[in-house]
Amino acid sequence: VFENRMPRYEVLSEDAMAVLDAGWRRLVSELGVRFGDPEAREILRQAGQTIEDDIVHFDPDWVAEQVAKAPSEFELRAPNPARSVRVGGAHMMFCPTNSAPFVREGSQRREGTFADYEQMVKLTQVIPELDSTGYPIVECSDLPLETRHLDTQLMCHTHCDKVLPAAAFHEIGTIDAIGLARARFGEAAVDEHAYVWGVVNANSPLTWDDRMLGSLKHLARANQCVVTTPFILMGAMGPVSIPAAVAQQTAEALTGIALVQTIRPGCPCILGSFVSHTDMQSGSPGFGGPESSLGLLISGQVARRLKLPWRAGGGALTSSQVPDAQAAVEGFNTMACSFLAGANLQLHTLGWLESGLVTSYEKWMVDLEMLRILLDQFTPLEIDEASLAFDAHAEAGHGGHHFGTAHTLERFRECFYRPHLFSTENFDRWTRNGSLDAAARAPGRWKALVEAYEQPAIDDDALGRLNEYVERRKQELSA
Amino acid sequence: VFENRMPRYEVLSEDAMAVLDAGWRRLVSELGVRFGDPEAREILRQAGQTIEDDIVHFDPDWVAEQVAKAPSEFELRAPNPARSVRVGGAHMMFCPTNSAPFVREGSQRREGTFADYEQMVKLTQVIPELDSTGYPIVECSDLPLETRHLDTQLMCHTHCDKVLPAAAFHEIGTIDAIGLARARFGEAAVDEHAYVWGVVNANSPLTWDDRMLGSLKHLARANQCVVTTPFILMGAMGPVSIPAAVAQQTAEALTGIALVQTIRPGCPCILGSFVSHTDMQSGSPGFGGPESSLGLLISGQVARRLKLPWRAGGGALTSSQVPDAQAAVEGFNTMACSFLAGANLQLHTLGWLESGLVTSYEKWMVDLEMLRILLDQFTPLEIDEASLAFDAHAEAGHGGHHFGTAHTLERFRECFYRPHLFSTENFDRWTRNGSLDAAARAPGRWKALVEAYEQPAIDDDALGRLNEYVERRKQELSA
Numbered sequence: 001v002f003e004n005r006m007p008r009y010e011v012l013s014e015d016a017m018a019v020l021d022a023g024w025r026r027l028v029s030e031l032g033v034r035f036g037d038p039e040a041r042e043i044l045r046q047a048g049q050t051i052e053d054d055i056v057h058f059d060p061d062w063v064a065e066q067v068a069k070a071p072s073e074f075e076l077r078a079p080n081p082a083r084s085v086r087v088g089g090a091h092m093m094f095c096p097t098n099s100a101p102f103v104r105e106g107s108q109r110r111e112g113t114f115a116d117y118e119q120m121v122k123l124t125q126v127i128p129e130l131d132s133t134g135y136p137i138v139e140c141s142d143l144p145l146e147t148r149h150l151d152t153q154l155m156c157h158t159h160c161d162k163v164l165p166a167a168a169f170h171e172i173g174t175i176d177a178i179g180l181a182r183a184r185f186g187e188a189a190v191d192e193h194a195y196v197w198g199v200v201n202a203n204s205p206l207t208w209d210d211r212m213l214g215s216l217k218h219l220a221r222a223n224q225c226v227v228t229t230p231f232i233l234m235g236a237m238g239p240v241s242i243p244a245a246v247a248q249q250t251a252e253a254l255t256g257i258a259l260v261q262t263i264r265p266g267c268p269c270i271l272g273s274f275v276s277h278t279d280m281q282s283g284s285p286g287f288g289g290p291e292s293s294l295g296l297l298i299s300g301q302v303a304r305r306l307k308l309p310w311r312a313g314g315g316a317l318t319s320s321q322v323p324d325a326q327a328a329v330e331g332f333n334t335m336a337c338s339f340l341a342g343a344n345l346q347l348h349t350l351g352w353l354e355s356g357l358v359t360s361y362e363k364w365m366v367d368l369e370m371l372r373i374l375l376d377q378f379t380p381l382e383i384d385e386a387s388l389a390f391d392a393h394a395e396a397g398h399g400g401h402h403f404g405t406a407h408t409l410e411r412f413r414e415c416f417y418r419p420h421l422f423s424t425e426n427f428d429r430w431t432r433n434g435s436l437d438a439a440a441r442a443p444g445r446w447k448a449l450v451e452a453y454e455q456p457a458i459d460d461d462a463l464g465r466l467n468e469y470v471e472r473r474k475q476e477l478s479a
Numbered sequence: 480v481f482e483n484r485m486p487r488y489e490v491l492s493e494d495a496m497a498v499l500d501a502g503w504r505r506l507v508s509e510l511g512v513r514f515g516d517p518e519a520r521e522i523l524r525q526a527g528q529t530i531e532d533d534i535v536h537f538d539p540d541w542v543a544e545q546v547a548k549a550p551s552e553f554e555l556r557a558p559n560p561a562r563s564v565r566v567g568g569a570h571m572m573f574c575p576t577n578s579a580p581f582v583r584e585g586s587q588r589r590e591g592t593f594a595d596y597e598q599m600v601k602l603t604q605v606i607p608e609l610d611s612t613g614y615p616i617v618e619c620s621d622l623p624l625e626t627r628h629l630d631t632q633l634m635c636h637t638h639c640d641k642v643l644p645a646a647a648f649h650e651i652g653t654i655d656a657i658g659l660a661r662a663r664f665g666e667a668a669v670d671e672h673a674y675v676w677g678v679v680n681a682n683s684p685l686t687w688d689d690r691m692l693g694s695l696k697h698l699a700r701a702n703q704c705v706v707t708t709p710f711i712l713m714g715a716m717g718p719v720s721i722p723a724a725v726a727q728q729t730a731e732a733l734t735g736i737a738l739v740q741t742i743r744p745g746c747p748c749i750l751g752s753f754v755s756h757t758d759m760q761s762g763s764p765g766f767g768g769p770e771s772s773l774g775l776l777i778s779g780q781v782a783r784r785l786k787l788p789w790r791a792g793g794g795a796l797t798s799s800q801v802p803d804a805q806a807a808v809e810g811f812n813t814m815a816c817s818f819l820a821g822a823n824l825q826l827h828t829l830g831w832l833e834s835g836l837v838t839s840y841e842k843w844m845v846d847l848e849m850l851r852i853l854l855d856q857f858t859p860l861e862i863d864e865a866s867l868a869f870d871a872h873a874e875a876g877h878g879g880h881h882f883g884t885a886h887t888l889e890r891f892r893e894c895f896y897r898p899h900l901f902s903t904e905n906f907d908r909w910t911r912n913g914s915l916d917a918a919a920r921a922p923g924r925w926k927a928l929v930e931a932y933e934q935p936a937i938d939d940d941a942l943g944r945l946n947e948y949v950e951r952r953k954q955e956l957s958a
Binding site: 006007008011012019020022023026030031032033036044055083086107114159167203206207220234235236237238240241242244247248277278279280282284285289290291292293294298314319320321322323324325326327328329330331332333336340351354355366370371373376377380381382383384385387388389390392393394396397398399400401402403405407408411412415416417419423424425426427429430435437438439476 | 487489499765777799877880887909914918943
């Protein structure tokens with residue numbers, strides 16, 4: 001997994017950080033947070049917090065104490081041990097776009113299908129920069145809703161050997177993610193190590209609903225990784241002020257983590273963030289502008305202060321409909337800020353269009369180029385006497401050229417970033433090759449990647465247990 | 480002029496900076512720098528430097544002493560005093576793409592003309608974020624080469640009231656830039672204040688040729704602003720190592736500035752940087768990848784250490800042929816690094832395509848959006864009790880919405896960045912509006928800006944003197 005050893009871009013002073021800190025503390029104590037699940041409220045009441053109807057008023061010091069029990073670094077185990085990842089510190093983990101109901105392929109926009117799911121799981125497996133599919137990699141409109149999560153999660157087991165996600169958007173999905181992991185790796189192993197990770201969204205503002213709390217409780221009891229993520233579009237689910245939204249996000253995420261730590265101290269958690277804005281003219285969400293970027297930079301700084309692993313809202317976020325210049329500017333702005341702010345988990349890294357309604361095969365390729373550029377850019381340079389290449393200067397001389405120096409000849413294959421989609425073709429060559437822009441060149445690239453896919457090995461016994469689990473659960477859930 | 484009050488992103492340690500410092504010092508003393516102009520060599524010899532043939536071997540401490548005479552901040556006066564700019568410190572000055580021989584408009588790519596020149600000068604005047612046209616804003620293939628600089632520079636006087644550039648790519652152009660400024664503002668005023676700025680390029684590696692030194696001497700003697708800019712494509716004009724290229728760039732730029740300060744102590748200078756790489760497969764230049772970005776971040780850090788105003792190579796650099804996703808990623812990467820690194824002068828901010836061979840009207844609009852996003856993003860947030868908007872949280876309540884809170888209603892017009900080209904339209908609306916990507920929406924935008932142009936007032940006497948100067952010089956140069 002990539003280690004981001006470049007400096008963090010810290011934009012807030014200690015004073016400003018103290019204001020934000022006071023902000024979430026006041027929210028959780030004075031306004032409190034709604035917990036829609038009676039059992040969750042009872043757990044928090046027994047832990048000494050004040051309940052009024054379905055609102056929990058927290059002692060902020062208690063929240064901080066509970067949060068401090070979450071590990072600042074942990075391991076997420078993958079089926080293939082070589083694909084296991086460290087979470088936290090300088091480590092960065094990447095997943096493609098999740099949850100899009102629609103797929104775009106060129107000018108075609110259509111509902112996602114199980115065939116798309118398979119294709120995108122294969123792409124995830126074959127793209128070395130990706131660490132997990134996340135869940136769901138795309139919605140499958142052609143599968144029955146009640147059992148969809150079983151087919152898709154089984155595919156993550158059989159077609160990919162990277163870190164497994166949990167279908168955490170409902171309680172049953174979470175139960176089955178844990179069930180599948182136990183069927184494959186054994187109960188004891190899954191209790192001891194985190195094998196799955198699930199995103200649990202707050203229902204902002206200031207609400208954890210019963211559906212999400214169901215998933216949270218199951219993940220916590222199973223000692224699996226919980227990503228508590230508020231989703232705040234300022235102007236809709238939060239005030240039209242970045243500091244206010246970040247304080248709110250912190251209040252929501254930390255109360256979720258406090259509950260996890262009360263249920264299972266030491267359970268791995270990730271502080272989720274997802275702050276952007278509502279276009280106040282159209283009412284539509286906006287991504288990739290200054291609001292997203294500042295939201296990311298500040299969220300990262302807050303997470304570091306709390307010593308928590310941090311999820312950046314997303315990689316290449318955009319409101320654009322197509323993989324055009326807008327999609328690229330907005331996406332790159334978001335992804336670069338996620339690197340500058342030191343994200344540990346970056347969701348929606350590849351493919352996102354239309355504010356998340358669409359995952360686009362072409363955009364997967366554009367975003368993969370962005371990601372590779374940033375991975376290279378955030379690798380510190382060696383600066384020492386040798387890197388100054390004095391001999392090369394002496395060899396090329398004044399006004400000479402460096403094409404043929406010994407220094408160049410030794411390094412020319414590896415010295416610079418090599419793009420996979422972007423082009424330095426001159427006008428004549430580009431015209432001869434069909435005058436294709438980056439999006440038009442992308443289909444060849446992603447199709448070649450799917451071609452290169454090889455299904456990873458899986459133990460026959462384990463496969464049998466997974467299939468058996470899925471069969472049994474399908475019968476139960478269809479009944 | 481914009482003040483960048485966000486923190487600088489410093490990527491190098493003090494140790495690494497010391498290595499780079501030792502690097503340029505060794506280059507200027509051991510290898511020396513070729514000065515192709517005998518008078519320049521004589522000036523340097525008299526100042527105590529060692530000359531061997533056309534190579535000047537410098538005492539690096541002497542170079543540093545001379546460089547220290549350059550002001551760390553100064554004023555560039557514009558014809559309209561309200562458009563004058565501070566250069567240095569946190570100030571950032573922006574110019575559109577310069578020097579492109581070709582223009583792209585949609586699918587049409589053609590040689591630049593004087594009509595394009597006029598159109599782009601008008602765009603510069605009407606876009607408030609731009610501070611100067613730079614020179615030449617585009618090549619005019621339809622004007623005679625010998626007198627082209629007179630027509631184009633006169634147009635900068637008559638059609639724009641922002642800071643004036645010098646046609647510094649040859650000595651005659653520089654003489655006439657200064658001549659026009661003196662004709663308009665008077666000899667004494669021009670001797671006392673910087674009214675024009677010129678880019679003087681090193682002929683890398685390690686060479687100042689006689690043509691560029693001619694311009695440098697004239698600007699220095701006239702006390703006008705000199706931007707000493709090496710242009711280093713690693714693998715061609717420099718080693719294939721970023722530290723080596725930055726040390727070389729520093730050696731070249733500082734020896735130029737040392738000569739300026741020897742001729743006219745205190746003359747305003749800007750440390751120019753332009754490091755990118757050669758695609759070692761195609762031999763073509765590459766921009767906007769990790770090499771450009773790290774080059775920018777490090778160059779900015781070097782300039783700050785030297786207390787010199789700094790020119791970032793460019794704004795939205797790219798090798799792409801069209802304003803597509805590649806152009807946007809590469810361009811945004813470059814421009815964002817220029818902000819992170821605290822550039823004082825950003826050339827090539829709008830329009831650049833094809834590694835600088837093309838200025839594209841559509842890309843002007845894409846890049847203007849990038850610029851505006853970054854200007855907003857690099858404006859520090861106020862973080863105080865009021866910004867936490869506690870009352871808004873109380874008003875919206877748990878699970879409520881923020882569309883109608885008093886806090887939102889007071890701020891909804893100004894609270895978020897408002898795009899001019901990018902769109903948050905949903906799929907249905909976007910489809911109804913013609914399914915246009917960002918590049919396809921751009922023509923309407925730039926044409927509306929040209930429509931909105933108003934010619935600035937110019938004093939009749941001054942205009943008479945400028946016209947007289949141009950007439951006389953055209954006769955002399957055609958003779």
